[in-house]
Each structure stands twice: as structure tokens, then as C-alpha cells.
Amino acid sequence: AECQLGKEVRELGSTWFADLGPPFGVMYCIKCQCVPVQKKRRVIGKVHCRNIKHECPKPSCDEPVLHPGRCCKVCPSDLNSPDVITDVATLPQPAEEDDKNYKYYASVMTGASEVATGRYSFHKKSLYFSFFASSRPYSIQFLDTSGNILEEQDLGSGSVYQNATDKICGVWRRIPREYRRMIREEKLVASLLWPDKRNVTGQIYRYRTLSTEMYTALLQGRSDMPGAGGTAIVSVSTTAPSIHILAVVTGLFTKQDANDAPLSFLLHTRDGNTVVIDEIVRVEKATPELNIVELSAAVTSSELRMLSRGKLRLSISSRNNGGGVKVLEGIVGPRAVCETFQALLTHQAQGDNSAGLAWLYVGREGKLHYHVRIERVSRPVIIGLVTERRLLELEDLSPGLTSNGWTNGTLDAPAAKHLELLYSGELGV
Secondary structure, eight states, rough: EEEEEEEEEEEETTTEEEEEOOTTTTEEOOOEEEEEEEEEEEEEEEEEEEOGGGGGGOOOSSSBOTTOSSSSOOOOTTTOOTTEEEOGGGGGOOOGGOGGGGTTEEEEEEEEOOOOEEEEEETTEEEEEEEESSSOSSEEEEETTTTOOEEEEEOSSSOOOHHTTOEEEEOSSSSSSSHHHHHTTTTEEEEEEEEOOOEEEOOOOOOOOGGGOOOOEEEOOTTTTTTTTEEEEEEEEETTTTEEEEEEEESSTTTTSSEEEEEEEEEETSSSSOEEEEEEEEEEEEOOOOOOEEEEEEEEEHHHHHHHHTTTEEEEEEEESSSSSSEHHHHEEEOOOOOOEEEEEEETTTTTOOEEEEEEEEEETTTTEEEEEEEEEOSSOOEEEEEEETTOEEEEOOOGGGGEEEEEEEOOOOOOOHHHHTTTTOOOO
């Protein structure tokens, strides 16, 4: 949803004067605007220009002056004139666009037979998105609450990173100011589409625990629960071992379910032999739509290790008035955010020109995949994963070092405390 004039791209809602190029130059009496136009279900940008010379107000003095870059003759006291424009692209961003509270968003997306969950990060007019879904869709659409398509992108076959993590990644760049407002006001909807006409849709909301999310669960129901699904935003504390779960679920309640309805949380190993959390939380206002439920519980260090290794399953269930039980469940794994971590390796001694580059990412099973390249370093070499706080070596990456300076490999799933360091930028190579 933007307007393109030759090589120039204009934001939806922006205004400018027509530039006809040499020998004519800028025509200050021809005012153009990039306006939204409805085309079937899609909103596209279209350039609309008009002559504003006849709109010039009558001057309030006897000797008005035509200033350079203006269309209308004006007097010193004249303030309002149609030939003065303020382009939305040059306006300062609202303060909340840089506010951390307005940066992170999530969605639960459901359809007749599919469930997905999305994570969104808003940064400098761009929306970075990541999804977990049962299979890879071919397209994503962003819509308003009336169902009009504001943006559509093909997702392709996926990069090496996406295929290694089972994530769907992308970015919507140069979002018009009006659409950025819709994101802040939680009025934007995301939809994933498959070639066989399957689709999932969900509204994008802010959740306060997204900034501390370390693990994610995609919660799915049985085949006889169409439209039901959810996600769990999981945070941990390693100083006093504990788990915080914010669950966003839909399809577990009906209109007949009373307020203060019970919801059962069960966090257990995949084989069911070990139960980490088994609690009932009361939902104050149960609805058939989205319900947001929070739970915190103390755990042991060994249970945190099982969490980091992807060995725990979360089940959330409700019992309706008729006695029937509805269950949503899923594996708790790495957080549903597309991200890689990089480090530039330099030598502190003067005159030493050794250097290197490292990049890491957390795979689908929670394991840490690393790739390190070093140059101009004399052997023997030790490459280690360290904490910046104390330069404490966590892992020795040296055995995988090849003759061309590359070392690649995979480490077992890092402990929760080391994952905390990685996400907070306190892990080094």
C-alpha cells in the first residue's frame, strides 16, 4: 500500500508537489497525494493530483508576494494556504513507537483445521514477524478488522535457518503511518494461507511478558475442535528457579460457561511420568473467544533443564457444563522468534591483526548451532563460549576447527541461565 512514481516510492497519505523534471521542474500549483483505493478486498495506493491555483485564498493586503516554492501570493499575516504541505513521511514518530511497551506483539491464529502462533517486533516503521505452524504456508496477509487486505507477501520455500528451526520469518517494511497506528491500537489482523485453501487468522495484540519470553508452546486441540488453539508465552527465573506461563487460548469455553470457570494447567514430560506443574486457575470472565490466563510456579533446577531440552509438554483443559472436557496441548520449545546472534572477534593487543566472526542460533530442539570463522591466527587455537560477566568458559568449540579457519557444530540445549545470557547479550565467543 504505497505509491510508486518511477524510482520514487511515496508512503500512503503523503503529499507533495508534482516534479515534471527538466525543463519544467517542480510545479507548485500541482498538489499530489498518495491515497488509499479499494480494489476488491485489497487496499492499494494511487496517486491523485490536482491544480490548487484556484484554491488560493484572497490576500488580505494590497500587495501580496509570491515567494519561491509557493503557488499562492500571500501577505505577511496570511497563515493558511493550500500550497503549504506537511508530508507524513517527515513528521516525527509518535513517542510510543519507540516505547518498549509498544514493540512486541503476538497472535493466536486458528482455522477449520490448522493452528499457528505469531510473534511481531515493531522497529523503525517495519514489522518483523515470526510464526510457528504445523506446516509451511505459501502466503501471509495483513488485514484490517473489516477484512480488507493491506499487505500480502509470498513466503517462498524458506531459508536454511527457517527450515532448521521450523519457523516462518519475514518483515513488512515501510509501513504507512495509518497502519502503524492500527498496530499500536491492536486493530491489525494476520492471516496465513496454504495452496489447498487452508488458512488461519488471528488479531495481533500486545502482551506484557513478550519482552521476557524464553520458550513458546503452540497449543492445538483434537480434530473435533475446529477453531480452537492457543499459545503459551513462557518466562523463567534462574536465581530462584520458577516458571511463569501466560497462556492465550480460544475455543475452550462456550457462551454457557459461567464466570470464574476453572482451567487446568498440566506441565509434564512427554512420556507423562513426571509432572512439573498441576494447577487449576480460575478464569474470571470466560468467553468463547480469546482468554488470557497467567500462572507462576516454583520448580527445581532439574525441571528447568528438562524445559530447556524440549522435554516438557503443556496441556490446558476446561470442563464445560455438560461434563465434556476440551484440551489444548503442545511441546514447550524455543521461543517463536526468528533471530540469529552474531559476534565480531578482535584481538586486544596492538599490532595483532587476527579477527573472526561468529554466528549462532537456537534450533528446533533447543540445541545451539554455531558457525565461527577466524583468520590470521597462529595455532594452537582455543575457541570458547564464555560469559561476559566473568569470562567463564562454558563450552570449548575448538575440536571442530578446520584448516580453513571454520568451526561449525551443535551444542546440547543450553541451560536456562545460559539462554538468559544469550538473549540479554551477555554471552561471548
